Amino acid sequence: MGQPTLVVDFGTCTTAAAVVVGDAATLVRPPATDAGVWPAAAGDPARLLGAIRAEALRAWPDGIDRLALTVPASYPVPDHRRDLMIATGEAAGFGEVELVGEPEAALLDAVPQADVADGALVLLCDLGGTWTTALLQVSGPNVLRLGHETSEVGHDLDAKLAADPDQPSGEWVARLADAGLRWAVASCRSLLARAAAGKGVGTATGAIITDVSVVILVGGWARLPSAEEIIHSGLQRPVLSTAEPELGVVRGAARWVASAAHRRVAADPPRWRVESLAWHIPGGRGRLTAWQVSDGQPYAAGASLAQIRTIDDRVFELTAVDDGALLGQPAQVGDIVGPTLVAPAKRQASCLAGDAPEKRQELWAAGEWLLTPDRRLLVECAATGRHVKVWSIPDGSLVRQFRPDHGGVQPDRGRVFVDPRGRLSLVAWDVSGSFSVWDVNSGRLNVTFRDVAGPRIVLVNEGEWRLTAEGDGAAAGRYRRSVATMWDLSTGLRVERRTDQYGLRRLPGYSDRSAVDGFGEQAFSPDGRLRAVAVRDEDGSAALALQEATNDHEVFRAEHAHSLRVRMAFTADGRFLLANWEADQRSQVEVWEL
Amino acid sequence: MNPRPGGGLGSASAPPGDGAALPLPALVIDFGVHTTAAVVVRPQGAWLVPDPASGTPLWASAIHWDGERFAVGALAEHRRRSDPRGFAAGFKRDVGRDAPVQLGARRFRPFEQVFELFSALRAEAQRRCGFELHRAVVTVPTGYGPGDPRRGRLIAAAEAAGLGPVELLAEPVAAACAPTGAPPPAPGDILLVYDLGADFQTGLVHIRDEEPELLGSATVDDWGGRGLDALIAAGLLTTVLDRTVACCRDLLARVGVPARAVTAVIAVGGWSRLRTVAPSVERGLGIKVSRLEEPELAVARGAAAWLPASGSRVIAAQPSPDRAVPLAFAIPGGSARLLAWLVAPTQSYLEGAALARVRLADGAVWELVAHDRGTLDQVLVGPGSAVSAGQWLALARV
Numbered sequence: 001m002g003q004p005t006l007v008v009d010f011g012t013c014t015t016a017a018a019v020v021v022g023d024a025a026t027l028v029r030p031p032a033t034d035a036g037v038w039p040a041a042a043g044d045p046a047r048l049l050g051a052i053r054a055e056a057l058r059a060w061p062d063g064i065d066r067l068a069l070t071v072p073a074s075y076p077v078p079d080h081r082r083d084l085m086i087a088t089g090e091a092a093g094f095g096e097v098e099l100v101g102e103p104e105a106a107l108l109d110a111v112p113q114a115d116v117a118d119g120a121l122v123l124l125c126d127l128g129g130t131w132t133t134a135l136l137q138v139s140g141p142n143v144l145r146l147g148h149e150t151s152e153v154g155h156d157l158d159a160k161l162a163a164d165p166d167q168p169s170g171e172w173v174a175r176l177a178d179a180g181l182r183w184a185v186a187s188c189r190s191l192l193a194r195a196a197a198g199k200g201v202g203t204a205t206g207a208i209i210t211d212v213s214v215v216i217l218v219g220g221w222a223r224l225p226s227a228e229e230i231i232h233s234g235l236q237r238p239v240l241s242t243a244e245p246e247l248g249v250v251r252g253a254a255r256w257v258a259s260a261a262h263r264r265v266a267a268d269p270p271r272w273r274v275e276s277l278a279w280h281i282p283g284g285r286g287r288l289t290a291w292q293v294s295d296g297q298p299y300a301a302g303a304s305l306a307q308i309r310t311i312d313d314r315v316f317e318l319t320a321v322d323d324g325a326l327l328g329q330p331a332q333v334g335d336i337v338g339p340t341l342v343a344p345a346k347r348q349a350s351c352l353a354g355d356a357p358e359k360r361q362e363l364w365a366a367g368e369w370l371l372t373p374d375r376r377l378l379v380e381c382a383a384t385g386r387h388v389k390v391w392s393i394p395d396g397s398l399v400r401q402f403r404p405d406h407g408g409v410q411p412d413r414g415r416v417f418v419d420p421r422g423r424l425s426l427v428a429w430d431v432s433g434s435f436s437v438w439d440v441n442s443g444r445l446n447v448t449f450r451d452v453a454g455p456r457i458v459l460v461n462e463g464e465w466r467l468t469a470e471g472d473g474a475a476a477g478r479y480r481r482s483v484a485t486m487w488d489l490s491t492g493l494r495v496e497r498r499t500d501q502y503g504l505r506r507l508p509g510y511s512d513r514s515a516v517d518g519f520g521e522q523a524f525s526p527d528g529r530l531r532a533v534a535v536r537d538e539d540g541s542a543a544l545a546l547q548e549a550t551n552d553h554e555v556f557r558a559e560h561a562h563s564l565r566v567r568m569a570f571t572a573d574g575r576f577l578l579a580n581w582e583a584d585q586r587s588q589v590e591v592w593e594l
Numbered sequence: 595m596n597p598r599p600g601g602g603l604g605s606a607s608a609p610p611g612d613g614a615a616l617p618l619p620a621l622v623i624d625f626g627v628h629t630t631a632a633v634v635v636r637p638q639g640a641w642l643v644p645d646p647a648s649g650t651p652l653w654a655s656a657i658h659w660d661g662e663r664f665a666v667g668a669l670a671e672h673r674r675r676s677d678p679r680g681f682a683a684g685f686k687r688d689v690g691r692d693a694p695v696q697l698g699a700r701r702f703r704p705f706e707q708v709f710e711l712f713s714a715l716r717a718e719a720q721r722r723c724g725f726e727l728h729r730a731v732v733t734v735p736t737g738y739g740p741g742d743p744r745r746g747r748l749i750a751a752a753e754a755a756g757l758g759p760v761e762l763l764a765e766p767v768a769a770a771c772a773p774t775g776a777p778p779p780a781p782g783d784i785l786l787v788y789d790l791g792a793d794f795q796t797g798l799v800h801i802r803d804e805e806p807e808l809l810g811s812a813t814v815d816d817w818g819g820r821g822l823d824a825l826i827a828a829g830l831l832t833t834v835l836d837r838t839v840a841c842c843r844d845l846l847a848r849v850g851v852p853a854r855a856v857t858a859v860i861a862v863g864g865w866s867r868l869r870t871v872a873p874s875v876e877r878g879l880g881i882k883v884s885r886l887e888e889p890e891l892a893v894a895r896g897a898a899a900w901l902p903a904s905g906s907r908v909i910a911a912q913p914s915p916d917r918a919v920p921l922a923f924a925i926p927g928g929s930a931r932l933l934a935w936l937v938a939p940t941q942s943y944l945e946g947a948a949l950a951r952v953r954l955a956d957g958a959v960w961e962l963v964a965h966d967r968g969t970l971d972q973v974l975v976g977p978g979s980a981v982s983a984g985q986w987l988a989l990a991r992v
Contacts, residue, residue: 069957077956086957096933099957263958264948267965268922268984276918276989277911278972289759305911311740313749313762315617316907330986342974342986344920 005066005257006056006094008049009102009250010041012129013158013220016250017052019060020068025254027247028056037246040129045085049092067094068257070102070249073132073148100253102126103134104143106218108259109252111138114240120213121146121195123188125231128219128246129154133184135191141262147191153180154221177224185234188215209235217241218248274327275347277305278340279318285338286310288331298325298527308337323348325527349529349548352555352594357577361396361591369580369589370416371518372424375572378589379440385414385428388440393576393591404428404438404445416440417460417514419489427467427489429455435467437489447492453483459510465489468510519567524549525574525594532568532577542566544579558590570594617907620729621719621757623712624768624894625748627686627792629864630655630667631894632715634723635731640898642891643719647672651891656683657710659697666714682707689751690744705747712755730757733765733897736795736811763900765789765893766797767806769862771903772896774884783857784809786842788875788883791863791890793822794838798849798856805904810849812841826865835871839878846879859883862892918971920986921949923962929982930954932975936961942969949988952981968992 002022009016014037017028030038041048049067056064067089075081082099089097103124116122116138126132134148157176189209196207215237217227222245232239242248286308293305304317305326318341327344331337363369367383377399378391390400404426414428424440433451438444453471460467470484486495509515522533531549534542535557542563546556560566563581570577577592622633622640629652632643642651648668658670659680665673674681680698685707694701702710712730720726730752738744745762752760766787770779779785783801797811814837817825825834846853859881861872867890872883886892930952937943937950948961949970968990975987 071957082957086953096951096959098953098959101956260959260961263960264963265923265925265960266946266963267949268924269965274920276920276986278989279909279911282909304908307759309759313745314904314907315759315761316909319908319910321910340972340974342920342972342989344986 003066004056004060004064005068006053006064007068007070007100007250007253007257008052009070009105009253010045010048011037011246011249012155013040014038014129014246015040015048015052016247017056018250018254019056019064020254020257021060023258025251025258026059027250028052028059031055036244046088046092049088053092053094065095066257067092067097068100068253069097070105070253071099072130072150073101073103073126073134073145074130074150100256101143101145102249103132103136103145103148105249105252105256107136107138107143107216107252108255109218109248110214110216110240110242111255113242114214114216116213121192121207121211123191123212123215123235123237125184125188125215125217125222125227126219126249127154127180127184127217127221127224127227128249129158131180131184131219131221133187133191135188135195141259146195149187149191151180151183151187153177153183154219156180157221173224174226177221177226178230180221181224181227181230182234185231188231188235209237212237215239218245220246274344275324277320277324277343277345279306279342280340281308281310281338282314282316283310283312283338285336286316288333288335288337288341289315290333291329293326295326295328296527298529299323305343306341308341320345325529346527346529349555350553352530352546353553356556357592357594359590360576360593361393361589363391363396363589363591365587365589366585367587368415368513368582369519369587370514371569371578371580373418373422373516373518375518375569378578379416379424381414381416381426383413385411385426388414388416388424388426390424390440393571393578396591400441402426402438402440402443404436404443406436409434411436413458415458415460415513417462418516420463420465425489427458427460429458429469431455433469433471435469435487435492437492447489449487449492449494451485451487453485457512459512460489460514461507461509461511462515463509466495466510468507517567518569519578519580520569521567523568523570525570526572527574530555530570530577530594532570532579534566534568542581544568546577556592558592560588560590563588617729617731617761617904618902619723619725619727620731620901621716621727622731622733622894622897622901623715623752624733624765624891624897625686625708625711626655627684628655629653629890630711630715631891632719633894633898634719634727635898635901637902640895641722642894643715643722646718653711653715654683655686655711656681657685657697657707658682659700659702661698661700664710664714666711689747690742705751708748708751709754712752712757716755716757727757730760731763731897731901732760733768733893734762735793735813736764736766736797736808737813737815738762763897764797764808764811765795766799766811767808768893768897768900769797769860770799770801770806770896771900772860772862772886772892773899774860774886776884779857784851784855786846786856786859786879786881788838788842788859788861788866789863789893790822790834790838790861790865790871794834794841794863796838796842796845798845798851806900809851810845812845812848814838814841822865826868831868831870832874835874835878839875842875842879853880856881860892861885862889864890918989919968919992921962921964921988921990922984922986925952925954925962925981925983926960927954927956929980930960932977932979932981932987933959934977935970935973935988937970939970939973943967962987964990966992 005020007018016037018025069085086097120138122136124134131151131153135146137144228239289309290307293299301322303320306318325346365380367381370379380389388402392399411428412430419425426438429435433454436448437446451469455469455471457470467487485497531547535545537543541561543559545554547554560581563583565582567580579590581588619636624631634641644651645653645667653667654671656670658665658673685704688704694703749760769787770785779801781803785799787797789795793815795813798809800807800809876883933951935950936948945967947964950962953959971989971991973988
């Protein structure tokens with residue numbers, strides 16, 4: 001059993017309330033009446049809230065400390081009316097007050113019946129005191145609002161009804177309601193069009209009306225006989241009307257409260273290479289007047305990192321005890337800080353010796369790896385050129401996968417290069433000399449060409465964006481002379497063909513793998529404090545040694561049996577060390593977090 | 595402290611910054627309505643900076659604009675005779691205002707006038723010392739309370755004159771530290787500063803082990819439409835003294851310190867030179883009055899004595915405990931308001947435990963939970979504070 005939470009939906013005409021304990025919700029009805037709803041707050045929500053609380057406490061005498069209030073879609077974020085609602089709840093004696101959007105709550109009420117999938121688009125028509133339409137998207141346990149509109153049709157109907165209570169189904173009701181429902185249809189279409197145009201949050205770009213799973217009707221005027229019919233005929237989508245539609249919002253808010261376990265966010269994983277610098281501010285607080293060291297900048301022991309002015313107008317220098325590097329400025333100049341100011345700093349590189357970095361990823365490929373020149377993404381290219389995968393370094397997740405459509409004739413070889421505009425390009429070819437050049441991001445085939453010599457050696461100049469292919473030319477007596485051809489990778493046209501002894505192999509700038517690959521034979525961390533170098537173990541296998549750059553002191557070593565070669569890199573933010581181990585047929589990447 | 599009025603500045607051989615963690619060398623400025631005094635303070639001692647035009651340690655708080663450059667102090671007063679339209683004095687009273695004053699063909703805001711005075715003080719001090727001064731203490735009346743914009747104006751003017759970082763010191767605290775020729779006050783003493791200058795202010799200062807503390811203060815700056823100077827010139831000194839003594843009595847009553855608990859009255863300010871002042875105050879309060887030889891320089895000298903004794907201005911970073919990790923969270927929407935911490939410092943928690951509760955901008959309440967088990971070490975952000983994604987909210991040991 002959890003703590004009870006009172007849920008209140010303040011409506012324009014009526015107010016509904018429920019108490020939620022765990023998964024169970026119980027309506028709180030006005031005393032001594034059969035009504036399921038309370039009257040409207042009528043300008044004094046605090047008084048009504050007090051009455052509802054008193055009634056709820058009759059059933060939960062141990063106390064109710066939590067309150068959830070529904071908030072109209074028309075209240076933006078932030079908005080002083082939201083603050084006022086929270087203040088009203090706190091003044092009524094609730095220790096914790098939270099707000100729930102009415103459209104979101106209404107959707108949650110309908111979810112069990114509507115059977116909407118994750119990511120589904122839903123249109124909502126709340127036909128209560130204020131008529132509201134909303135386009136919503138289910139996002140796991142939460143609901144995203146992609147847009148909403150409101151109308152005063154409900155007020156007009158209520159006013160008419162109050163003035164002429166004997167004829168609730170009269171002609172004027174039909175006339176007003178029909179006009180309002182047509183507004184709702186037009187509004188729903190407008191909301192969808194705006195979302196489809198990519199305006200606002202969510203992922204509804206390009207959506208059309210048939211992408212909407214269901215249209216949900218809530219609010220008291222959803223009971224109108226014509227409501228479901230007009231909405232359905234106007235939108236041509238399934239329409240769901242819930243029972244007792246005037247209670248839909250409070251029931252949904254109760255479900256929202258019951259799902260509080262989903263509204264939790266875990267702490268970021270700790271980064272072991274980060275330490276905190278803490279300064280206790282004399283007098284408890286002060287104004288930050290200057291940062292003397294910028295983000296990422298190293299400093300020496302005793303250096304002044306920042307300056308503060310205390311409330312009695314004394315000026316203090318905040319200094320470092322040891323050498324280090326600042327990782328961030330936790331406050332801005334002019335901010336009030338204290339009683340403790342804490343800044344993130346890098347631990348000393350020597351700490352690695354007693355506290356080895358944690359390996360975060362291991363990735364294998366039957367091909368080759370490339371680290372993008374910005375040192376942010378890993379690119380795996382199959383040796384056959386039949387796929388390229390782009391991986392995220394921090395979590396090892398697949399960011400993008402590209403499988404070129406070679407039209408049934410599969411290539412034998414492929415490599416990823418970076419074109420002069422910095423775009424990843426797959427250059428694939430087969431033994432017969434059919435070349436194709438693909439843009440990895442868009443999947444577009446840029447050029448194709450055929451080198452009849454049958455390429456044995458393929459080299460690319462990424463700056464000039466040209467390729468040389470060397471193969472066997474025609475036989476001349478007992479000899480078969482080499483033929484080298486230079487191709488323009490932008491146009492697919494042949495630039496030059498040579499048959500001399502050296503061919504084009506010795507031209508500068510040509511390489512069999514990307515020259516801007518982030519992996520190298522050695523690497524320095526961005527702050528210059530660490531150097532990674534390749535070394536050989538006693539058995540001759542490749543190993544990686546991580547050293548302090550200033551004194552070559554080794555602080556970490558990684559070994560990889562049977563690997564012939566290792567290349568290494570640091571990510572751009574210096575957070576990860578990467579090693580690319582290569583053996584005959586396999587290539588592996590290991591990632592350590594520093 | 596060995597003030598040498600009227601110049602006689604010491605050797606400039608010692609490099610600036612030899613005060614180690616102390617905020618030295620520095621220029622102390624006692625900026626008054628009529629006169630200003632400046633003292634260069636170094637670890638080796640302190641030296642008054644005389645006005646080069648008059649040779650006296652008191653500078654007139656006056657400037658003169660001749661259309662091309664400013665003259666300050668006695669030189670400004672001298673030029674006033676031939677060109678009164680370019681002259682300004684008493685601008686301390688207007689330092690909180692922005693309205694410019696016409697000087698010759700140009701208009702200058704009070705801030706700019708203070709800046710010119712401070713610039714001249716700094717230039718003269720540097721010329722005599724032979725090294726640059728980049729730190730200052732400016733004394734301020736007790737009426738300039740925390741948050742008073744005049745504090746910021748004075749700091750800005752001094753910093754603009756190249757004297758940053760600039761500290762402020764309450765004038766009664768400075769006066770309480772002024773050398774009197776008698777044995778210095780002992781810890782526990784309570785001194786009543788009686789400052790009769792352009793206006794009257796009094797402050798009750800408790801001498802503590804670490805530094806003097808201002809227990810309370812009071813001022814009289816409304817003399818019925820006439821200035822204090824005019825009243826005294828008109829022979830109404832007795833009326834003035836009665837009001838000042840009453841003001842001191844009110845202060846003692848308000849702070850709750852009986853007169854017998856006060857060690858001495860320190861009489862400072864130019865008008866306290868008058869022979870009748872000390873006896874009247876002694877009679878009125880029943881407390882012995884310590885008289886100073888040059889009471890108009892007491893605040894500047896006291897501030898110069900206070901500065902080296904006021905402690906280091908260096909706060910060294912505290913080493914983080916072993917395995918201390920920051921707690922930061924990817925808060926949905928990027929920002930929220932912290933409602934409550936659900937664990938207290940030194941309290942242990944398990945993986946997944948709710949550590950704090952926040953309210954997002956849309957009003958939804960979310961819980962911040964632990965990634966790993968640990969012990970909360972130090973809370974960095976209190977309930978009610980705005981917090982953002984990735985911000986360090988606390989330190990924990992894991």
